[in-house]
Every structure is written in structure tokens, then in C-alpha cells.
Amino acid sequence: MHLHKYEKIWLTLGVISLIIFLSVVGVSAFSQNHTPAGGMETIDPKKVNETAPFDNPGVTQLDDDTYQATIVAMAFGYTAPELKVPVGKEVVFKVTSTDVVHSFTIDNTKVNMMVVPGRITTKSYTFEKPGTYLILCNEYCGTGHHMMYTEIEVYEE
Amino acid sequence: MIALQDRKIALWNIGVAYTAFLIGTLCGLLQVFIRNDALQLPAWLDYYQILTAHGVLLALIYTTFFIFGFFITGMSKSLGSFGPKVRLFSWIGFWVTLLGTVMATAMIISGQASVMYTFYAPLKASGFFYVGLALVIIGTWISSFALVGHYRVWRKNHKGQLSPLFAFMTITTIIMWIIACLGVVATVLFQYIPWAFGWTDTIDVELSRSLFWYFGHPLVYFWLLPAYMAWYVIVPKLLGVKVFSDSLARMSFVLFILFSIPVGFHHQLTEPGISNFWKFLQVVLTFMVIVPSLMTAFSMFATFEIAGRKNGGKGLFGWFTKLPWKDIRFTSIFIAMLFFIPGGAGGIINASFQLNEVVHNTLWIVGHFHITVGTPVAMTFMGVTFWLIPYLTGRKFTKSMKVLGLVQIITWSIGMLLMSTAQHLLGLLGAPRRTAYSSYNNHPSSAEWFDGILTNHVTMAIGGSILFMSAMILIYIVIMTMFLSPKAVEAKDMVDFPLAESDMSNTPKWLENWWIWIGLALALIALAYAIPLTHMIQHAPPGSEGFKTW
Numbered sequence: 001m002h003l004h005k006y007e008k009i010w011l012t013l014g015v016i017s018l019i020i021f022l023s024v025v026g027v028s029a030f031s032q033n034h035t036p037a038g039g040m041e042t043i044d045p046k047k048v049n050e051t052a053p054f055d056n057p058g059v060t061q062l063d064d065d066t067y068q069a070t071i072v073a074m075a076f077g078y079t080a081p082e083l084k085v086p087v088g089k090e091v092v093f094k095v096t097s098t099d100v101v102h103s104f105t106i107d108n109t110k111v112n113m114m115v116v117p118g119r120i121t122t123k124s125y126t127f128e129k130p131g132t133y134l135i136l137c138n139e140y141c142g143t144g145h146h147m148m149y150t151e152i153e154v155y156e157e
Numbered sequence: 158m159i160a161l162q163d164r165k166i167a168l169w170n171i172g173v174a175y176t177a178f179l180i181g182t183l184c185g186l187l188q189v190f191i192r193n194d195a196l197q198l199p200a201w202l203d204y205y206q207i208l209t210a211h212g213v214l215l216a217l218i219y220t221t222f223f224i225f226g227f228f229i230t231g232m233s234k235s236l237g238s239f240g241p242k243v244r245l246f247s248w249i250g251f252w253v254t255l256l257g258t259v260m261a262t263a264m265i266i267s268g269q270a271s272v273m274y275t276f277y278a279p280l281k282a283s284g285f286f287y288v289g290l291a292l293v294i295i296g297t298w299i300s301s302f303a304l305v306g307h308y309r310v311w312r313k314n315h316k317g318q319l320s321p322l323f324a325f326m327t328i329t330t331i332i333m334w335i336i337a338c339l340g341v342v343a344t345v346l347f348q349y350i351p352w353a354f355g356w357t358d359t360i361d362v363e364l365s366r367s368l369f370w371y372f373g374h375p376l377v378y379f380w381l382l383p384a385y386m387a388w389y390v391i392v393p394k395l396l397g398v399k400v401f402s403d404s405l406a407r408m409s410f411v412l413f414i415l416f417s418i419p420v421g422f423h424h425q426l427t428e429p430g431i432s433n434f435w436k437f438l439q440v441v442l443t444f445m446v447i448v449p450s451l452m453t454a455f456s457m458f459a460t461f462e463i464a465g466r467k468n469g470g471k472g473l474f475g476w477f478t479k480l481p482w483k484d485i486r487f488t489s490i491f492i493a494m495l496f497f498i499p500g501g502a503g504g505i506i507n508a509s510f511q512l513n514e515v516v517h518n519t520l521w522i523v524g525h526f527h528i529t530v531g532t533p534v535a536m537t538f539m540g541v542t543f544w545l546i547p548y549l550t551g552r553k554f555t556k557s558m559k560v561l562g563l564v565q566i567i568t569w570s571i572g573m574l575l576m577s578t579a580q581h582l583l584g585l586l587g588a589p590r591r592t593a594y595s596s597y598n599n600h601p602s603s604a605e606w607f608d609g610i611l612t613n614h615v616t617m618a619i620g621g622s623i624l625f626m627s628a629m630i631l632i633y634i635v636i637m638t639m640f641l642s643p644k645a646v647e648a649k650d651m652v653d654f655p656l657a658e659s660d661m662s663n664t665p666k667w668l669e670n671w672w673i674w675i676g677l678a679l680a681l682i683a684l685a686y687a688i689p690l691t692h693m694i695q696h697a698p699p700g701s702e703g704f705k706t707w
């Protein structure tokens with residue numbers, strides 16, 4: 001198959017930039033742990049309210065520098081009393097759903113997690129600025145989808 | 158001109174396509190006004206019902222019927238008239254697809270299927286909605302097999318020859334489509350239908366999502382490849398030159414069979430149940446389609462330059478002014494290509510593993526597919542419509558139609574530029590997609606999204622209104638060229654199917670050995686999916702009951 005000289009140059013440059021780009025993404029993902037939300041844990045979607053840690057949702061402190069925020073999503077809101085976390089500390093979010101698929105998305109942050117019934121989604125995040133953040137659902141979940149929201153307060157210690 | 162009976166099948170497909178387009182764009186208009194609180198719906202109608210209809214009718218139905226109308230015409234033109242069996246099965250395929258469309262649409266309109274075109278479980282629509290979807294897919298398979306049959310007859314009668322480029326590309330697209338549909342057929346037949354009719358109690362949600370996206374990504378290539386066909390084989394003819402390189406065109410198409418399917422996880426990057434390793438592997442495979450895309454871009458610009466120079470263009474860029482800008486068949490497709498440059502770049506961002514978190518399910522995504530399928534693909538189809546319908550009906554494409562065509566293309570571009578820019582920016586700020594009007598109880602964050610120069614409630618509405626006007630002009634052109642324009646009697650008024658010549662003398666024969674490509678595609682699919690899907694099934698949580706939350 002014959003390739004024009006310029007085409008060879010064009011494709012070579014294209015493929016090289018592709019390799020560089022993917023290496024950057026891959027290294028950042030796996031050596032610096034910059035991976036999107038996910039997780040392999042499962043749960044019975046009908047027994048969420050009886051299963052730890054979702055039987056007692058909210059914020060708990062794991063150690064000096066780590067907090068865990070457990071949230072249950074359902075049409076059309078989130079069960080998570082008193083969502084307050086300190087600035088500059090790692091917060092591990094754990095979210096699941098009792099009914100359909102939702103999202104747990106914190107405005108102005110990189111927390112954007114799909115919440116799938118039967119599964120637990122995990123994402124760790126450290127807030128850099130104090131304030132009150134809007135949390136919303138960005139996966140269609142029914143008539144009240146655009147009204148599904150809550151807030152998280154990030155305070156200075 | 159092709160046989161009358163073949164023309165009839167093509168015209169019916171195109172007719173259904175534009176009926177779907179009419180209803181779908183009307184839904185789009187309603188959406189932009191509901192989203193900014195300028196329109197209150199009556200109690201029996203709901204935003205999400207309208208949005209489901211918009212997605213299904215434009216993304217699935219308009220595209221599919223138009224594509225088959227285009228394929229049928231081009232296959233009859235390049236391989237000769239259909240035999241009776243091919244004709245029969247093309248009709249059966251058409252009616253089955255139409256029956257499925259009507260069933261699914263009836264369920265949406267009656268409020269029993271406000272589940273979006275992605276129908277994610279455990280939202281549970283009426284069982285007949287899923288049956289309708291299944292019939293749509295089965296119908297396209299029947300139509301596909303009819304075309305494959307036609308192609309096989311040709312191959313038998315032309316032993317040892319490569320098929321014409323149009324036929325080769327049609328078959329490539331069909332092979333990809335059939336392999337891709339296996340995922341959605343599996344989930345609809347074995348998961349959704351038994352569950353929706355109550356034969357099973359629960360559904361494995363994550364598995365259904367994964368099977369859907371196994372299909373969902375190649376679905377976008379099913380829209381794109383027919384547009385690429387127009388770019389590769391129609392555009393050169395409009396410019397008065399040959400296809401730039403026959404072998405390169407074929408090579409780029411078969412690469413799409415390989416790299417458009419094993420990549421569905423890039424739509425599931427922020428969800429649980431798939432480990433990072435498999436997500437990342439599919440991200441890498443996703444980026445492989447950049448290679449055939451670069452090949453396509455090169456071929457296009459080479460074609461433009463050769464044509465421009467042939468017409469006397471001088472200097473480094475002089476050829477540019479020598480292109481036939483007044484020919485609406487060309488200008489439409491050229492603008493469509495321009496939209497694909499930011500569209501493709503946006504796609505790279507979406508698939509970039511971590512960056513996906515910034516944009517996933519925001520309005521950015523909505524902006525993205527309006528400048529990929531909504532313009533590059535749809536506008537290429539519009540540009541094809543201008544000659545395809547008159548070619549099939551034997552009517553003139555009159556001067557006034559040409560002017561209207563130009564107005565239509567320009568207004569669509571302006572409308573889309575406004576609407577999609579607003580959507581992209583709003584998405585970056587964090588505004589979610591698939592939402593009726595909402596201020597989240599007057600939350601300051603949400604107010605912030607909407608107070609920019611372009612990111613306000615008005616820009617999208619203006620863009621959407623211009624788009625709808627453009628759509629109506631197109632519908633007018635379709636009706637005129639289908640039923641009302643004067644018949645072309647003199648040779649100079651006849652509208653032609655602009656099929657470019659392609660020099661196959663250097664094209665290697667192995668490019669048309671489909672078993673190589675099917676085998677490699679299946680191997681890549683097994684590599685990307687076998688282990689994570691097995692794990693998903695073996696470690697499945699208790700399933701979900703259905704919910705009707707609308």
C-alpha cells in the first residue's frame with residue numbers, strides 16, 4: 001500500500017503524540033493514583049439501610065488525616081445528615097443507591113461519581129477551600145431529577 | 158438512474174427519517190424553552206418524556222433510516238439493481254424497523270417510557286418499549302443482510318475483483334453494526350424484556366450498563382461512517398477529482414471495525430464494578446481510532462488541495478479560494494467537517510480517563526454530541542439530501558431550492574454554534590445535563606453558572622430557535638423535492654448521484670478479506686471485555702427490582 005511522504009510524516013507525528021499523551025495519562029493514573037471514581041464492593045440494594053456503613057450514614061473520622069463520608073442516594077435526595085468535613089484532609093466518599101442509578105457530584109470539585117444500585121462507589125478527595133458546596137445528581141433518575149441536591153460544608157479547623 | 162423499485166425503498170426510508178427529524182427537532186425547541194423556565198408544560202406532558210423522544214427520534218431513528226436510504230441507493234448504483242430477494246428483504250427490514258419505531262414512540266408519548274434513549278435499568282419502562290427497540294435492531298439486521306446478499310451476488314459474478322469503494326464501505330459499516338448490536342440485543346432480550354414483563358424479578362444493573370455501552374460507542378461510528386463515506390466518495394466528485402487513495406480509504410474503514418467496539422468502558426469511567434486496569438485498557442483502545450481519523454483528515458485536505466490547484470489555485474493556500482463554494486452540496490459538507498474538528502478534540506477530552514470526571518454528565522456532553530452527531534453527521538446527511546431525494550424522485554433541484562439550502566446550512570451552523578458553545582461552557586462550570594429548569598432552590602452555585610455572557614439562559618434558547626427554523630426549512634426542501642418540484646425532463650436538469658472514481662490498481666486484495674477483520678475485531682473484543690465481564694457476572698450483587706420514578 002502506497003503512502004504519500006507527507007502522509008507518513010503526518011501519521012508518524014500523530015502516533016507519537018498519541019503515545020506520549022497516553023503515557024502521561026497512564027503514569028498519572030497508576031503511579032500517582034489519579035484515578036476516577038470506582039470500586040469493586042457490592043451490596044444488596046434492598047438491604048442498604050441495614051448494611052454497614054450505610055446503616056449509619058454521615059461523616060466519621062478514620063484517623064488524624066482521613067475522614068469517611070457515607071451517603072445513601074435515592075429518588076430524589078441524599079441521606080447524609082450533617083455533611084461537614086475539614087479543609088485539607090482526605091475525605092473518602094462512599095455512596096450507594098437504594099433504587100435507580102444516580103450520581104453524587106460536588107460542584108467545583110472533581111468529585112463526580114456514578115451511583116449504581118448493588119455497588120458501592122468510592123472516591124477520595126481533599127478540599128482545598130472552605131465553604132458550602134452544592135451536591136447534585138447529574139444522572140437522570142426520574143421526574144425529580146433536577147431537584148435532587150444537597151450541600152456539604154467544608155470548615156477550617 | 159437506478160431501478161424504480163430500488164428508488165422506492167430508498168425514498169420510504171428517507172421519508173421516515175425526516176418524519177422523525179420533524180418531531181425530534183420540535184422536541185428540541187421545547188427543551189430549550191423549558192430549560193430556561195419560559196414554557197410551562199400541560200400536566201400530561203413532562204420534560205423527560207420530550208427529551209426521551211428527542212434522543213430516540215434523532216439519534217436512533219433519523220440516523221438509521223437515513224443511512225439505509227443512502228446505502229440502498231448507493232448499493233444499487235454501484236453494484237447494479239437489486240434482485241427480487243434483496244428487494245423483498247429490504248422491504249421486510251424497513252417495515253420491521255418502522256414497526257419497532259412506532260411501538261417505542263407510542264410508549265414514550267403515552268408516558269410509559271420516560272427512560273431516555275439509554276434506558277438505564279432499573280428504571281423500568283413498559284415491556285413494549287423494549288420490544289419496540291428490539292424490533293428496530295432486528296429490522297436493521299434484516300435490511301443489512303439484504304445488502305450483504307446483494308454484495309455477495311456481485312462478488313460471485315466478479316470473481317477476483319475488488320468491489321467498488323461505496324460497496325466496500327457499506328459492508329464495513331454493516332459488519333461493525335452487526336457485531337456492535339450483539340451487546341444491546343443480549344441485554345434487551347435476556348435482561349430487560351423478561352424483567353419488564355415480570356418473568357424475572359430483578360436485573361443486574363451494572364451488567365446491563367456494560368452491555369449497553371458495548372453497543373453505545375460503536376453506535377456513534379454507525380452514524381459517522383456513512384458521513385465519512387460521503388466525504389470519501391462524494392466530495393471528490395463534487396470537486397471534479399478522483400478519490401485521493403483507494404487503499405487508504407479502505408484501510409481507514411477497516412480500522413474502524415477494529416477500534417470502535419472494544420472501548421465502551423470509556424462511558425463508564427466514573428462508575429463502580431469495573432477495575433481501573435480495564436477502564437484504562439479501553440481508554441487506550443479508544444484512542445486508536447485517532448489513527449483512521451487522521452488518515453481521513455489527510456485524505457480530505459489532500460483532495461481539496463488537488464482540486465483547488467486543478468482549478469488554477471496558486472501558492473500555498475491559493476487553492477482554497479478555488480473550491481466550489483457556491484455548490485451547496487459541497488459547502489454543507491465542508492462546514493460539517495469544520496464542526497468535526499472541535500467535536501473530535503472534545504471527544505479526546507471526554508475519553509481521557511481523569512478529565513472525564515470534569516465533564517461526565519454535564520451539559521458539556523450535550524454540547525459535544527451536537528457538534529459531532531448533531532452537526533458533522535446530520536449536516537453531511539443534509540448535504541446528501543439535497544441531491545439524493547431529487548435523484549430518487551427525478552425532480553429538479555431548482556434555483557430557489559439551492560438558495561434555501563444555503564440559508565438552511567448557514568442557520569443550522571449559527572444556531573449550533575450558539576447552542577453548543579453555551580452548553581460546553583455551562584458544562585465546564587458544572588451544570589448537569591438531562592435536567593428541566595432548576596435553580597436548586599436558588600443556590601448561589603447554580604446562579605453562577607448562568608450569569609456569563611454566553612452561559613446564560615438566553616443563548617441556548619436563541620440557538621435552539623434558530624436551529625428549529627433551519628430544521629423547518631429543511632423539511633420544506635424535503636417535501637418539495639419529494640413531491641412538488643417540477644420533474645426534470647432535460648438532461649441538464651437531471652440531478653446525479655455524485656460518485657467519484659477510485660483507482661483500485663494499487664489496492665491490495667487482502668483488504669477485502671472480511672474474515673481477517675472480523676477475526677481481529679473479535680479478538681480485541683475478547684481481550685477488552687472477557688475478563689471484566691466474567692468478573693462482573695460472577696461477583697454480581699443481588700439484582701434490582703424495577704422502578705417507575707416518573
Ligand code: HEM
Binds near residue numbers: 185209273531625
Ligand atoms: C432543532 C435542533 C435541536 C435542538 C434545539 C436541540 C436541543 C437539545 C437540548 C437542549 C438537549 C439537552 C437537554 C438536556 O440535557 O436537558 C438535547 C439533547 C440531545 N440532542 Fe438535541 N437538539 C437539536 C438537534 C439534535 C440533532 C439533530 C441530534 C442528533 C442527530 C440531537 C441529538 C441529541 C441527543 C442524543 C440528546 C441527548 C438526549 C439525552 O440526554 O438522552 N439533537 N438537544
Ligand SMILES: [Cu+2]
Binds near residue numbers: 102138142146
Ligand atoms: Cu438524578
Ligand SMILES: [Cu+2]
Binds near residue numbers: 377424
Ligand atoms: Cu463513546
